[in-house]
Amino acid sequence: MTKPLAKPSTDLVARFAAIVGEKNALTKDADTASYLVEPRELYPGKTALVLRPGSTQEVSQILALANAEGIAVVPQGGNTGLVGGQIPDVSGDQIIISLSRMNRIREIDESGNTMTVDAGVVLETIHREAEKIGRIFPLTLGAQGSCEIGGNLSTNAGGTAVLAYGNTRELILGLEVVLPDGRVWEGLRKLRKDNTGYDLKQLFIGAEGTLGIVTAAVLKLFPAPKAQEVAFAGLTDPEGALKLFNMARARAGSMLTGFELMPRIGIEFTLKHLDGARDPLMAPHPWYVLMELSSGSDAEAARALMELIFEDAFEHGLVDDAALAESVAHRESFWRLRHGMSEVQKAEGGSIKHDVSVPVARIPEFLERATKAIEEAIPGCRPCPFGHMGDGNIHYNVSQPVDGDKAAFLARWDEANNIVHAIVDELGGSISAEHGIGIQKRHLLPKVKSDVELDMMRALKATFDPNGIMNPGKML
DSSP states (O other), X not given: OOOOOOOOOHHHHHHHHHHHOGGGEEOXXXXXXGGSOOTTOOOOOOBSOEEOOOSHHHHHHHHHHHHHHTOOEEEESSSOOSSSTTSOOTTBOOEEEEOTTOOOEEEEETTTTEEEEETTOBHHHHHHHHHTTTEEOOOOOTTTTTOBHHXXXXXXXXXXXXXXXXXXXXXXXXXXXXXXXXXXXXXXXXXXXXOSSOOTHHHXXXXXXXXXXXXXXXXXXXXXXXXXXXXXXXXXOHHHHHHXXXXXXXXXXXXXXXXXXXXXXXXXXXXXXXXXXXXXXXXXXXXXXXXXXXXXXXXXXXXXXXXXXXHHHHHTTOOSEEEEOOSHHHHHHHHHHHHTHHHHGGGGSOEEOOEEEOOGGGHXXXXXHHHHHHHHHSTTOEEEEEEEGGGTEEEEEEEOOTTOOHHHHHTTHHHHHHHHHHHHHHTTOBSOSSSOOTTTTGGGHHHHSOHHHHHHHHHHHHHHOTTOOBSTTSOO
């Protein structure tokens, strides 16, 4: 049985501070405040100490001391997580380890198409460095200007490129991890093939800092597309969007690198609250699709293929209108509409969020059933479901009624979750597609995981972290 965790005494705080230096050991409320609330402001925490190590060795020393003294630690990257996994509890006894100072690009291997980076490197920085050598790291998120790769790894982040390249766990070749007792696993291998036993890196990807702290990673790079074509299409319903997706996939194959579904209300929110946003089409439509084709060779062929897909789509009555991007700026404006959709909902008041996935073929059924059920339960609410239709991930967000009471609406969060998640379960889906478990969904795991699965997860936790110091209260 895990022994009770201790409170960080004044003496211990000083010992931790000695590892990273006084200026990187934050104790004043004004200095720690930004580390104690996540973007949705649902899970405020407290802490006596935020440590900002600058090296793997310092992380190792911190965890060795914390493990010996029974001090709980909460790893944190860019603090962009949406389920509270990076926030300490309200006891003030858990200390934060911020990886943001560890932001070095260790190596770029052009021949091997890899980049080795510290955990604190911002995702957008990785994109820029890859572009310099004609490569891409395809993980693409709305928060890529501030999220850090260590957090992306710890949550197995998804994003808009999963359709073509997969989740984060499919983009990693090796990891460096500090274990809870301070030992360092040096697993920064660049091999594409390595069948020497268990694939240990996968245990830490998506573990939300409960098994150890990722301090570095070897990322897969891919050749930058020579051409990209992006189109915005207006449609009547998600069923038409599904047919368009199947048509595009059959014609474009691996060239289909993005397929996003959005409702009119989401476009309206974005036009209203995102500076410089413009309506993508001449007239409004109930639903929209943003589609991207990428080609490694012929720009003219990519354009011709996009035009051919939409000729077929119009002929079959799947699309009511469409616009093809005519420049890089035009293409970026289309994507900006999609990426801004999550953030702008804040301006519309309370929003109850669902990050779910269902089989692609059942997305229209899910949207119809969920919307009917949630509108019956909360009259006047405004469902705003959007997301990555190509991989089955829908962010089924629900905004409060116009002029409604925000607190009263958000108090129905669990009720709304139960309604939506019940439908997801019936359709063979998942209650967490890409955001993780954290605090928000911890209580839901026993409902969606079998006893065998939970036993295996607890056994892993007990093996790696027998003293329970790593991000307690999260996931399990």
